[in-house]
Every structure is written in C-alpha cells, then in structure tokens.
Amino acid sequence: MARVAKANAVVGQSGGPTGVINASLVGVIEEAKKHPEIANLYGAIHAVTGIVKDQFINLKKIPAKTLNLVAASSSSALGSSRDKPDEEYCAKILDIFKKRNVRYFFYIGGNDSANTCFIINNMAQKAGYELCAWHIPKTIDNDLLVTDHCPGFGTAAKFVACALMGDDLDNRALPGIKIDVIMGRNAGFLTAAAALAKNKEDAGPHLIYLPERPISMDKFLADVTAVYTKYNRCVIAASEGICDTDGIIWTKKIADTGEKDAHGNIQLSGTGALADFLADQIRAALKIKRVRADTFGYLQRSFAGLQSPVDFKEARLCGRQAVKYAIKPIRQAQGGQSGSVAIKRLKSAKYAVELFSTELSSVAEKTKRLPDEFINPEGNGVTNAFVKYAMPLTGGLPKTEYLGDYPRV
C-alpha cells in the first residue's frame, strides 16, 4: 500500500488508568514531534468515546515542561473510557479518521484496546484506507500475551509491595490476622507482587491466594491456623478474583447486588465485601480476636508520586517505539504497518529489555494468567522464580528493620 506523505495522528488512553500510562502518552507525543510525516497529533478525549464525538486536543503544541508533569502524573491525562467498540462503533471511528485525514492511530490500553485497534485496522484495510494502528500495552494486571510484562504493572507491584511491607511491620508490632485484598480479576500477577515484601523468612505475606488456584473455605482456615500457630500472627494477600473449588468466585457468592461493567464483568473493586467476609470467617471459625482486613482498591492504580523508575522508563519507550514502527513499517510477520508493541527481557545478568512488535491478533482479547512455575505447589504462595521475574520491575523497594526479635537482656 502506498504511504501517505503527510497526515494526522490520533492517540488515546483506554481502560483502567495506571501509574505510567501517561508516560506512554508522552512517549508518543515526544516521538511524533520529531516526525514531519505526522502533521497534527490529536489527543482523543476519553478514548473512543471522544473519537466518535470528535473531541480532540492538539498535543504537538504542549510544551516540554508540561509534558514532564503529565508523564509524572498517575491516571490517564486524556481521560479514559470503558466502551468496548463493536463493528458499528468502529465504523464511526473510521469516519472521523477519514474526515480528519488520520492515518496513524496509537491506542494505549489492555487486551480490549488491542482488539479495538484490530477491528479498526481490518475495517480500514477492507475500505482501502491507509491506516497504521498501533497498540501500546498498559495494564496493572500484567495479563497481556506475547510481551514479557506490561507497563503499569511494575508501579502497581511497587505499591502493593510497599503496602504489604508496612503491613507486615504493623502486624509484628500489634500481632493478629491481617487480610489484604488486591486487584486482578483473572490474573494473579498483582496479588503475587505482595510476595516482594517478604524480606525475611518470617515476614508476611505468609499466605497468598490467586485467581489461578481455587481455594475452599476449609483449606483457607486450615492455612491461617497453621501460620497463626507458628508465628502468633498472619498476613494474607488475596486476589479480588479468588474462587471456591466449584469455580465460582467468592465475591459473586457473597454479592447481594450484581452490578456489571460494559464488558460483562462483575464489579469487584471499590467494595470491601470480600475482605470483610474473609475476616468474619476467621473470627467465627478460629475465635481469634484481632482480625483486620483492608481492600487496597483504586489506590493500587492511581496513587500519586510512586512510579517505579523502571516501569516509567519502559512505558515512555513503548510510546516512542509505537510511533517509530508506524512511521517506518516493519515486516508483515512482525505486525506490518499495524501491530502491538511488546517487551522482551534479555538474558543478561543485569535486568535489561528490548522492544519488538507483534501482530494485533496475538494480543487482542486474550488474557495471560500467572504461569504455573510462579505458583507454589500448595497453591497458597508464589515461587522464587516469580520474585526474580517481578522484583526488577519495581525499580527496587525500601529496606526495613524490626528490632522486636533481637536477643533479650
């Protein structure tokens, strides 16, 4: 297909915000500024919702100083959307693209966003409309295929690890049972990141429950009893998506309302029900008085000023790389003129990555779950392989010290 000499570009941010999705946006803007092939770079306000309403801002005009502030800000600076476009919706998007001579589309999001790119790209091809559609990965859930990991995960993992690290120290100071419920509907990566806080043999989290491993209430209570007997305290990390041995997620079992989002998912975040339920079960069955439960909620993805420097850098690079791929299309087997940016971890002593491209269809609508080698045999914790995988993504964690077990005098 012939290349259009000079045309416009659109960038949007979709789905749940993260701590570094704005770094990817700024990466796109910075790189686009270098390329005269991109006349205007339009920022879509509230993602696809803004595109079909023809609501854009001019991103090339924003000064570097402001861009640095944007990159450092959590959440999605352009606004986001939970819309999941079908063919009809995408036809409207394509109409707007044609009207504005948009030939480059950069969409930062998860597997649903990759699918939006995939549908629009196919429609454009059928219509003979020259379009480069690039998906830029983003998700705190870390559940995209092909890529080693996803921008957004490292920062959320850092938040979860710092929270558990503090929680474990708190639980040493005032012993009891502490339950923390962590985001991740289908994939246990973020809950598993709680393990990064475990800096001593006896440190919490002592138990980790993942959506990948069904857990019965009896087994859960037996696990808690065993830890409590050993340490006189117990810190538990549980995914919001944990399910019973019959495969039904616990939140569904205890929910009295069934609010679902536009993608047909049950709303699990933004309620303390699961945490309180687990605490009540422990109180009732084990007669332990001091049982506390927290649900980390939206802080995991939105907390200000706590970016992982590694995650930040990679998110920005992914944004830049998408523009490079679009300007100079690569071989069809690697995505052709449209695709998804992915991260490859190099086999080096020191953590290092390189970026590559993959076809949109390899990422769209697919979900990666926590691999078996990252989960312990009992299904209530993670392996050292997971810690080795996830720790570099946080950019390092604080060091702590507790004196309570020093020798008595």
Added chain:
Amino acid sequence: MARVAKANAVVGQSGGPTGVINASLVGVIEEAKKHPEIANLYGAIHAVTGIVKDQFINLKKIPAKTLNLVAASSSSALGSSRDKPDEEYCAKILDIFKKRNVRYFFYIGGNDSANTCFIINNMAQKAGYELCAWHIPKTIDNDLLVTDHCPGFGTAAKFVACALMGDDLDNRALPGIKIDVIMGRNAGFLTAAAALAKNKEDAGPHLIYLPERPISMDKFLADVTAVYTKYNRCVIAASEGICDTDGIIWTKKIADTGEKDAHGNIQLSGTGALADFLADQIRAALKIKRVRADTFGYLQRSFAGLQSPVDFKEARLCGRQAVKYAIKPIRQAQGGQSGSVAIKRLKSAKYAVELFSTELSSVAEKTKRLPDEFINPEGNGVTNAFVKYAMPLTGGLPKTEYLGDYPRV
C-alpha cells in the same frame, strides 16, 4: 530530689504505629549514646506489656547503620501494645524499674501513653523513687493538646493527600462518584488532609466530612447531588468517625457486631462497612451508576517508604530532646524532671519549629479536635487556614497535570 549519678533507661513505643515513630526511637537512642549518665538503654518489647514481663533488648549496642534502617522503617520496631495501664499495672512497671535501676523512662505514643507516664511518675514520686518520665508525642490523628502538631501526622497526611490526588485524576479519567473513608476516630485532622490534594479549583476532594460536624443522610446526598450536577463527578473524603445529627456515629448505626478495643472504643478501622454503606446510599437515592468506595485502612499509618522528610526530622528531634530534658531537668513549670515534648511553630515566613516541654497532665488523656477555624461554614470542607497549617508538614506533594480540559481542536 538528688540525681542518681548513673542509671539505666527504658524506651517504649505504644499505640498505633506511624510512619515515623521509629525516627523518634532512633532519636532517643542516638542522644542516649552521648550521655554516660545513661548506662544501659533498654528497649521495651511491646511497650508496657514487655515491661511487666521484663522483656528488653539492649539498644546502645545497635550500630548506626542498623539505626538508620530502623528510622526509615514504618511501624514500631520494638513492637507495640494496646494495654492501658491502671495503678496496679503501673505498680508492676515500677517494680521492674526498681529491679533494673531504671531512672529514665521514655514513652513514645499518644494521649494514653502520656497518661501512663503521668501515673508512673506520680507513683515514683510518692515512693520517693527518683525517675524522669518523658512522653514523646506520636499519632497520625494529630489530636494531642499543647503541641502545634504531632510527629506521625505529616507522613500520614502525605499518604492521604497522594491517595486523593491520584484518586481525583482517576475520577477525571473515568467520571463517577468516589468515596474515600479515612482514619481518625474523634479528630478530623487526617481526613482534612485530603484537602491538600486539591491543586485546582475543580479538583477533588469536593466534599470532606469530619467527626467534628454531624451530617444527616439528606444533607450528605444533597451535597453530592450539587457537586455531581456541577462537575459530572464527585470525590468525597469521609472520616471513619462521622456521626449523624443525633450524635451517633454512622459506623455504630450500621455495625452488626460491636467489637471494642481495650480502651472501650468501637473498632472502626479494618472494615469497609462505612464506605460501602455510603456508596449504597448514593446508588439507591441518586441513581448514579458509577459509585466506588475505598477505605484506606492501615496503609495510612504503615505504608513503607513514604515518610514526610519534615515529619521524619521532627520525630527524630523529639526523641533526642526528650533525652536532653531528662538528663538536664528544666524548671518545674515547664514539666520539671518529667514531662512531654511539644512542638512550637515559629512565626517566620519559612516554616520552622522549636521544641519545648509541657507537663504530662496537660497532654494525658486529653484530645484535641479540629479547630473551628479549619472547618468551612457548611461543615463539608476545610478552610485555607487548614491547608496553610498542614501543607508544610507533608514536606511537599507531587505535582500533577490533566489534559482533558484543554481547548478542543
């Protein structure tokens, strides 16, 4: 009373941990190392609980490198206790002190801890036992009398402000109603700190509810409706201790269990009940679909690696100063040989403080509430005077930028 030439000292950490209570502990240790009058500095394991069980560690032997790690760690490195000693309990403490020739007692905690110092000091005086008992202030609630503010508050305020700042950006990206429930049973200082996140006219939190101002459900829903009508979104910060106009706290009204702590307080933290209740009320009455609620819980006091540098410095100084006061007792009117360390804010252009001492009785068991001049007339927000008071204590907050309201092209 004659001074004992050389004697031992005990230091303990009581009540709910904070992000900088270990900085105060390290301040005590550092200063004690300088004074040969203090032969051994014993760390009481789990505060008064450890004292009566004669469980101590030797703190003078801990190397400076370890102390720096301790100072940087959240929570109470010696362990804490929720015991509230009465005369009988304090008599046991005094017996241990006599047995170990302890003539200096440093106790880091809130108004209950000041009271423990007060009781023990009185008992020692009656018994003619030379003892210097110094209370070192600590509380995320910031509810101690006399002192301008309390070590621990600035760090917790920073956490709350960063959380709300991110939450507001998240709520701009995906608009709806967001409720955040914040610690502070009787005093609204920490909930008020949510206002520090408000860096733009339209930024959240849009509504702040404090324990100092009763709020009816009708008024609450009317407030939310007004904000939602204006901005199409609303971020709410509510104290765990808010009460209805009949004076009964809402958590009590909705609690099905009545677990109380050793001080007779109802357990408000570690449950998502209030947040979920408020969210349900809004959903039911206002028919708004996207309503989310988070309870910040223990993260507010324990999150690792997020100390306010100002708070950290002051906490350490308070620890050092307590030892200085004990070694060289000051005038009786300022506390005599026992007392509580307090912070005075200087009337200077740039934020600065100096420490002074106050009598134990002026702090013991007393609670400061958020002053009227810090609360807005409607009782649903704070004043600029509060922001001016609290902002310096955080040591500064991240800067953020949102692009969604930039001019359309």
